[in-house]
Amino acid sequence: DAGVIQSPRHEVTEMGQEVTLRCKPISGHDYLFWYRQTMMRGLELLIYFNNNVPIDDSGMPEDRFSAKMPNASFSTLKIQPSEPRDSAVYFCASSGSPLAGPTGELFFGEGSRLTVL
């Protein structure tokens, strides 16, 4: 299995531009998570999906952020308009079971490093 695939790996954009990050989870996994990692705030859960349905988006910082999962093999995280404070590494992770279940293991992608100038 190729693991969780994220694109792009690196993105540099200017303030005000739209940014779209993409994620392909591991086939068969029905949970998908978006995390953001910064030096100041560490790892933050932004949103997670179960069977393509958003379950908890309480970590999404503001309305400029949106996430979709149109099918079981694809998810996007969009920032519009982007701001310098959005600069971070964004991770997608998938899991084959609820965290409290017998597996509870998240499989992370390599991350998308976003720089907003």
Next chain:
Amino acid sequence: AQSVAQPEDQVNVAEGNPLTVKCTYSVSGNPYLFWYVQYPNRGLQFLLKYITGDNLVKGSYGFEAEFNKSQTSFHLKKPSALVSDSALYFCAVSSMEYGNKLVFGAGTILRVKS
């Protein structure tokens, strides 16, 4: 709310010596505890977990962790450190009361010197 504390920003240890990376947690109800490792410019990788049962949990690459309910701790240990163990280590906690969301600690940098 649930939280995780990793009191040490960095741990330095000589190769061949035992290592400990500390983690304490706060959660309502029964905790589910995890350790993940992150190498530079990579995603996090699962090391081990405690859900229930034996307090000593063994995981990947020779790592183990001990769940201590009275001290609300879940320290990561390895009997003999390798230079290749140098990385960023995250402790994480979830619970059914918190909707099974995984909350990560700030991370601890482990440096193993030869």
